[in-house]
Amino acid sequence: MARTGRRPGPTSTRESIVAAAAECFATQGFDGTSMRGVAAAAGVDSALVRRFFGTKEQLFTEVATALIVPERALAAVAAGAPDAAGERLVRYFLSLLGDVSQPGPFFGLIRSAVDSEHAAALLRRLLADRVLGELATSFRSENAELGAALAASQLVGLAVARYAVRLDALTAAGTEDLIPWVAPVVQSYLTGTRIS
Amino acid sequence: MARTGRRPGPTSTRESIVAAAAECFATQGFDGTSMRGVAAAAGVDSALVRRFFGTKEQLFTEVATALIVPERALAAVAAGAPDAAGERLVRYFLSLLGDVSQPGPFFGLIRSAVDSEHAAALLRRLLADRVLGELATSFRSENAELGAALAASQLVGLAVARYAVRLDALTAAGTEDLIPWVAPVVQSYLTGTRIS
DNA sequence: TTAATAAGTCTCCAAACGAGGACTTAGGAG
DNA sequence: CTCCTAAGTCCTCGTTTGGAGACTTATTAA
Numbered sequence: 001m002a003r004t005g006r007r008p009g010p011t012s013t014r015e016s017i018v019a020a021a022a023e024c025f026a027t028q029g030f031d032g033t034s035m036r037g038v039a040a041a042a043g044v045d046s047a048l049v050r051r052f053f054g055t056k057e058q059l060f061t062e063v064a065t066a067l068i069v070p071e072r073a074l075a076a077v078a079a080g081a082p083d084a085a086g087e088r089l090v091r092y093f094l095s096l097l098g099d100v101s102q103p104g105p106f107f108g109l110i111r112s113a114v115d116s117e118h119a120a121a122l123l124r125r126l127l128a129d130r131v132l133g134e135l136a137t138s139f140r141s142e143n144a145e146l147g148a149a150l151a152a153s154q155l156v157g158l159a160v161a162r163y164a165v166r167l168d169a170l171t172a173a174g175t176e177d178l179i180p181w182v183a184p185v186v187q188s189y190l191t192g193t194r195i196s
Numbered sequence: 197m198a199r200t201g202r203r204p205g206p207t208s209t210r211e212s213i214v215a216a217a218a219e220c221f222a223t224q225g226f227d228g229t230s231m232r233g234v235a236a237a238a239g240v241d242s243a244l245v246r247r248f249f250g251t252k253e254q255l256f257t258e259v260a261t262a263l264i265v266p267e268r269a270l271a272a273v274a275a276g277a278p279d280a281a282g283e284r285l286v287r288y289f290l291s292l293l294g295d296v297s298q299p300g301p302f303f304g305l306i307r308s309a310v311d312s313e314h315a316a317a318l319l320r321r322l323l324a325d326r327v328l329g330e331l332a333t334s335f336r337s338e339n340a341e342l343g344a345a346l347a348a349s350q351l352v353g354l355a356v357a358r359y360a361v362r363l364d365a366l367t368a369a370g371t372e373d374l375i376p377w378v379a380p381v382v383q384s385y386l387t388g389t390r391i392s
Numbered sequence: 393t394t395a396a397t398a399a400g401t402c403t404c405c406a407a408a409c410g411a412g413g414a415c416t417t418a419g420g421a422g
Numbered sequence: 423c424t425c426c427t428a429a430g431t432c433c434t435c436g437t438t439t440g441g442a443g444a445c446t447t448a449t450t451a452a
Contacts, residue, residue: 241402
């Protein structure tokens, strides 16, 4: 029987709740994740989650903003030869998603965006304003915004097809198998190059 | 107060339940859809939904198999010039998804596949065995299976980014704006053509 | 005509959920 | 030493969920 009252010593409870929440969102989506489940995963009383973060939507907001670091993505694209930006972006994205058999926290954002309007709006705002916009201005092609959005759509689709639907051909393929196919596509979207 | 007991005359209740369920799955996903909600949308008692279809998973199976007609997709790809198969496939897929402001029932399948492991497994089976497999054998390129899966991933990603996340650039773009970008990509995936 | 079955409604149940109130204990500032 | 606040737990409320049983009425085949 756990004691009541505050624990002795310094605490990292807040961080462990965020980590547990990220994992829940990744494996069960927004709807499927319960405040109680997050609390249980963090080894904490559910009322404490509420005390720290308020509603479930606020908890998701916290997790999402902690997970999305636009500077990383933009740096990954900017650093290096421009004609390999697509490949670097794909590699960065795949590394974010993690192993096929065990999708990382970042996949939870996509998953949650599909079942919660709030998550979708948050992701739309974060992605569109902070990432895709910058991406579009760094490649000054015509219709750069559309190109950046399409690049994102290919990456999101890869995530959904590989980690959620789990199409055999995609789960069997490793990063190095996917790169030669997907990288040129993303590259062409970014630069606005029409292909054959 | 509705009368109890069987209604006189012929009945189309089963069909209207399937239609209502398809709409619920499309707008709220698998988890977000409740048996009671389906019943209410069909103007029917919730116990009747259970009597007809059993569990929610069985109801989804019914809806999905009624919605996925592999022959249509394959016909759309097969009929016409081979080098325009990608374009025809993209057009067919976009027509399935319906209007941006009001996603059709087909989008519910993708949405649900992200929510529910059962929905994902069903979609994986239907897509992989019935559609992608056939698609791969009709284009006998090397790694045709992977190519077909990647084509599917681009289409699914377009659906998620446009209808769920609702990226501005994609909701603003019409079918004719998307075709010149996406069709060549899908075409290259299908034929296995490496691009520049 | 009658028995079986399909179609339909009402009511209940146990579980899980989000939310919140009341309480207890530790750390830190005065 | 003494408050005040942060950290933590317990219990409850109202709602919704998927599921299931019991009952009623129309259709249909023997």
